[in-house]
Amino acid sequence: MSDFNLNPKYEKIIDDLLNQQFSIVDDFFSETETTSLRDSLLSKHQEDEFKKAAIGNQFNEQIIKSIRGDFISWIDENNANEAESLFFGKVEDFVQYMNRTCFLGIQDKEFHYALYPEGTFYKKHLDTFQNDSRRKLSIVCYLNEEDWKEEFGGELVIYKENEEIAILPMKGRVVVFESQVLEHEVKPVKKERLSITGWLKTRKV
Numbered sequence: 001m002s003d004f005n006l007n008p009k010y011e012k013i014i015d016d017l018l019n020q021q022f023s024i025v026d027d028f029f030s031e032t033e034t035t036s037l038r039d040s041l042l043s044k045h046q047e048d049e050f051k052k053a054a055i056g057n058q059f060n061e062q063i064i065k066s067i068r069g070d071f072i073s074w075i076d077e078n079n080a081n082e083a084e085s086l087f088f089g090k091v092e093d094f095v096q097y098m099n100r101t102c103f104l105g106i107q108d109k110e111f112h113y114a115l116y117p118e119g120t121f122y123k124k125h126l127d128t129f130q131n132d133s134r135r136k137l138s139i140v141c142y143l144n145e146e147d148w149k150e151e152f153g154g155e156l157v158i159y160k161e162n163e164e165i166a167i168l169p170m171k172g173r174v175v176v177f178e179s180q181v182l183e184h185e186v187k188p189v190k191k192e193r194l195s196i197t198g199w200l201k202t203r204k205v
Helices: 008-018 030-045 083-100
Strands: 023-026 073-074 106-116 122-125 135-142 155-161 163-165 172-179 183-186 193-202
Touching: 008 023, 008 083, 008 155, 008 172, 030 073, 030 106, 030 193, 083 106, 083 135, 083 155, 083 193
Parallel strands: none
Antiparallel strands: 023 172, 073 106, 106 193, 122 183, 135 172, 135 193, 155 163, 155 183
């Protein structure tokens, strides 16, 4: 282990996950990196690459406006632009660190841009499927403007046994949480809300 350097940022995430099943990090990506990802999202939205998000996975997909209202665009790592390549590079570095220190067995990842128009939301849910339990960690990276205020809504609310944690979607903020453990929701937004959302997944069985 002498050639292994501890990463304080990753160690904090690990400690948080062990102690409370979620972690909030405000400096995972630099301001420049976050701005580049925001520009990439807006460019793809302008090019009409987003579609209405659905409920369930590819085996059980239906659009239910009463449950969620966001629009998404999947990010293809093999055809990533410069900003997306840097994003995936940092995520992969985190994955390798987690696998080495925590033996999570993460083998795959999937991410999409998410845009919540004004007035939309996502009701309380778990990030796992009945026929696919590979998702282990959920990751959200917020790409909103710097001056996001409480009155804009759009909080991520994490539900624990005896408490609710409301997290504002501040620009550059990253939230990591256990996909199969913590129910969560996105409160109604009063201003367009931008993010990258994804999952770290174990090997197919």
